[in-house]
Amino acid sequence: MAQMPEIIRELCNGCGLCITVCSCKGLVLIDNVAVVIETVECDYCTECEAVCPTGAIRCPYEIVVEEG
Amino acid sequence: MSVDIEFLKTIPYFQGLGLAELEAIKRFVFEKSFDANEFIVEEGDPGEALYFVVSGVVKAFKTSAEGKEQILRLIRPGESFNDVPVFDGEPNVASAAAMGPVVLYGIRKSDVGIILRDHPQVAANVVKVLAGRVRHFTSLVEDLSFRNVLGRVAKLLLEYAENGTGLERPHLTQQDMAAMIGTAREMVGRSLKALEEKGAIRIDRHRIVLTDKKALRETAGELL
Numbered sequence: 001m002a003q004m005p006e007i008i009r010e011l012c013n014g015c016g017l018c019i020t021v022c023s024c025k026g027l028v029l030i031d032n033v034a035v036v037i038e039t040v041e042c043d044y045c046t047e048c049e050a051v052c053p054t055g056a057i058r059c060p061y062e063i064v065v066e067e068g
Numbered sequence: 069m070s071v072d073i074e075f076l077k078t079i080p081y082f083q084g085l086g087l088a089e090l091e092a093i094k095r096f097v098f099e100k101s102f103d104a105n106e107f108i109v110e111e112g113d114p115g116e117a118l119y120f121v122v123s124g125v126v127k128a129f130k131t132s133a134e135g136k137e138q139i140l141r142l143i144r145p146g147e148s149f150n151d152v153p154v155f156d157g158e159p160n161v162a163s164a165a166a167m168g169p170v171v172l173y174g175i176r177k178s179d180v181g182i183i184l185r186d187h188p189q190v191a192a193n194v195v196k197v198l199a200g201r202v203r204h205f206t207s208l209v210e211d212l213s214f215r216n217v218l219g220r221v222a223k224l225l226l227e228y229a230e231n232g233t234g235l236e237r238p239h240l241t242q243q244d245m246a247a248m249i250g251t252a253r254e255m256v257g258r259s260l261k262a263l264e265e266k267g268a269i270r271i272d273r274h275r276i277v278l279t280d281k282k283a284l285r286e287t288a289g290e291l292l
Contacts, residue, residue, distance in 0.1 A: 002273065003274035008105060011105075046242060046257075050254075050257075058241045059241055059242070059274070060238075060240060060244075061240055061271075061274055061275065061276045062239050062274060062275045063225055063229050063275075064229060064275060065229045065278045066279045
């Protein structure tokens with residue numbers, strides 16, 4: 001499964017901003033909390049993390065050196 | 069829970085101690101676990117215990133009045149934190165939070181005093197560790213004063229890729245990187261794009277691949 005943005009449920013205030021910027025419809029609100037839907041369309045643009053006012057969305061990167 | 073003597077041996081504070089000394093210290097050690105993002109200590113609180121990371125990674129950070137976070141350092145397995153308030157008796161100088169699930173060993177402040185008194189080698193080790201800490205913060209001040217943001221991002225990527233493995237090297241968000249190098253998230257995003265355009269890195273979805281370390285070192289100002 002591809003890495004998807006991570007939601008810290010306790011920090012989500014249900015504002016829905018992340019959903020408005022997500023171009024792949026990879027996020028929905030369930031019980032007023034953002035939930036990630038795994039989708040191949042997600043290109044990890046990290047816009048959802050950028051607009052989240054409470055820091056509830058994390059798009060972490062692994063940092064590696066190219067082999068060879 | 070049982071405190072692992074083999075792990076105690078790997079802690080820089082306890083280097084060079086014999087088994088009997090480690091056994092004596094072990095009885096002062098307690099274990100604590102924290103979930104991801106949980107606060108462990110808060111800036112301004114009294115320093116009640118010295119902590120060592122057993123597994124996971126802890127971030128030590130300060131927060132501005134506007135809520136901006138500056139990460140002072142990441143604390144990996146074997147490393148300690150909360151040393152300063154325990155040693156000088158003043159309040160915590162920074163907050164600490166778990167970056168993922170974390171297990172810690174702790175020693176109460178009063179017991180730290182007993183250990184230092186009874187085991188002079190530990191005191192000598194503490195001096196060495198704290199000297200290393202001064203080096204780290206000197207380097208941080210240098211970065212904040214003399215390096216531009218692009219250079220700081222390049223240096224962070226180089227240090228990160230070469231330091232530790234697996235759980236010791238947590239994955240970082242652009243916000244984490246911004247908080248580590250004292251800038252805004254947007255600046256990190258721009259810098260990553262600029263480094264990609266230079267051919268120094270490649271961003272494969274959630275992976276930043278360092279493709280040209282020489283170019284990164286040049287950008288970081290380390291080859292001038």
